[in-house]
Amino acid sequence: MLRRIFFTGLAAIIPLVITIYIVVGLFNFADGILGKFINRYLYENFGYRIPGLGIIISILTIFLAGFILKLSRMRIARGLEKLFCKIPIVKSVYFPIKRIVDFLFLQQPERFKGVVLVEYPRKGIYSIGFVTNENPTQFKKKMEKKLYNIFIPSSPSPLTGFTIIVPEEEIIFLDITIEEAIKVVVSGGMIGPEEKI
Numbered sequence: 001m002l003r004r005i006f007f008t009g010l011a012a013i014i015p016l017v018i019t020i021y022i023v024v025g026l027f028n029f030a031d032g033i034l035g036k037f038i039n040r041y042l043y044e045n046f047g048y049r050i051p052g053l054g055i056i057i058s059i060l061t062i063f064l065a066g067f068i069l070k071l072s073r074m075r076i077a078r079g080l081e082k083l084f085c086k087i088p089i090v091k092s093v094y095f096p097i098k099r100i101v102d103f104l105f106l107q108q109p110e111r112f113k114g115v116v117l118v119e120y121p122r123k124g125i126y127s128i129g130f131v132t133n134e135n136p137t138q139f140k141k142k143m144e145k146k147l148y149n150i151f152i153p154s155s156p157s158p159l160t161g162f163t164i165i166v167p168e169e170e171i172i173f174l175d176i177t178i179e180e181a182i183k184v185v186v187s188g189g190m191i192g193p194e195e196k197i
Contacts, residue, residue: 027052027055035050035052035053035055035057036054038050038053038054038057081094112131112132112151112178113130113131113132114130114173115129115130115131115173115174115176115177115181116128116129116130116148116171116172116173116174117172117174118150118152118166118170118171118172120152120162126172127152128152128153128174128184128185129150129151129152129153129164129166130150131149131171132150132151132163133148134146134147134148135147135149143167145167145169146168147165147166147167148165148171150163150164150165150166150171151163152164153182155185155186156185156186156187157186158182158185158186174193176193177193180193181193
């Protein structure tokens with residue numbers, strides 16, 4: 001009984017402590033990049049510091065970068081990526097990080113178009129998948145049926161997985177959101193989608 005109470009408390013406290021630690025660490029890191037120098041100047045000349053100044057400047061810098069990229073129609077970003085492709089070490093670090101960031105922060109409609117069940121990896125076993133696109137006309141002409149590209153995510157990390165091509169009649173379209181499906185994948189099925197009433 002005491003053991004169960006202890007582990008219940010442990011399970012509740014550990015995620016909370018780790019989350020606070022990461023948030024505080026990120027705050028101190030971001031604040032220390034620009035805030036440290038500007039606050040030193042403010043303190044030496046005016047006698048005060050502004051906590052969180054580095055965070056504010058970082059956020060404004062991100063917005064400015066996004067605005068410039070939007071105006072350039074991503075030409076600057078594509079140019080930098082071409083440059084990074086030519087540098088072996090940078091390439092191996094940049095592109096995996098970019099894939100993770102794209103997955104986490106790009107708008108959902110641009111990533112997935114719906115949640116489905118498909119018989120994978122064999123008949124009788126079903127896997128959750130995400131519709132990424134309808135197949136090109138050339139595929140449909142060859143197969144003489146409507147096909148979909150389906151991404152089957154790995155568990156517990158949905159960042160990796162398999163892309164399979166499935167006929168429309170073999171797809172079961174689910175009435176759940178992308179976020180709910182990702183929760184199922186990440187939790188290994190322990191967290192299910194919310195019930196629709």
